Amino acid sequence: MYALADLTYRVHTLLESNQYVRCMLIDFSTAFYTVDHAILVSKLFSLKVPVFIIQGIIPFLTNRTRATRVGFHLSSHLPINRSIIQGSGIGPTLFIMFAYDLRPLDTLSYLIKYADDTVLCPQRSKTNVELKMAHVISWANENKMAIYLLKMVELDFHRLNVSHDLSPLAMPNVSRVAN
Numbered sequence: 001m002y003a004l005a006d007l008t009y010r011v012h013t014l015l016e017s018n019q020y021v022r023c024m025l026i027d028f029s030t031a032f033y034t035v036d037h038a039i040l041v042s043k044l045f046s047l048k049v050p051v052f053i054i055q056g057i058i059p060f061l062t063n064r065t066r067a068t069r070v071g072f073h074l075s076s077h078l079p080i081n082r083s084i085i086q087g088s089g090i091g092p093t094l095f096i097m098f099a100y101d102l103r104p105l106d107t108l109s110y111l112i113k114y115a116d117d118t119v120l121c122p123q124r125s126k127t128n129v130e131l132k133m134a135h136v137i138s139w140a141n142e143n144k145m146a147i148y149l150l151k152m153v154e155l156d157f158h159r160l161n162v163s164h165d166l167s168p169l170a171m172p173n174v175s176r177v178a179n
Helices: 002-015 037-046 049-061 091-098 129-142
Strands: 020-027 112-115 117-121 153-158 176-179
Touching: 002 020, 002 049, 002 112, 002 117, 002 153, 020 129, 037 091, 117 129
Parallel strands: 153 176
Antiparallel strands: 020 117, 020 153, 112 117
16 A cells, blocks of 8 residues: 555656656566575575574574475475565565665666565666666575466556657557556
């Protein structure tokens, strides 16, 4: 709800001085299941989380196994070295801490994060939207995350009575929704 309120506020504020506002809705593919434990723990230390809290989180992440059942057949149990439990009390908070260093490429853009949902509003600047998205994709690669490009959507907001012909060119392979 706060992310939606933040997005609404920023779009309305930007429309006061711009003819349109462009936002990219970014979907991290199976985000909670692909969080790398070693990267997460490293980020917790860099955030200066007290050691006794990290020592309490590490057992939550480690010594877990997973098996798959198909019919009556059960695979062997294998250790899990990635993922956090989305439905747990601490899982979403850990994901937010994992993604704390995902920032926009420039100060004119906004990056709104809510757990694994991310919206990039790359406003007009010397840096084009493709470079700004490449920055986000680079962060994802460095953190062993994947962006589900087929689910990515571009939202364009326009002032009333402004022609949609003024919209920027759409990003290749990204569906666009305009209001």
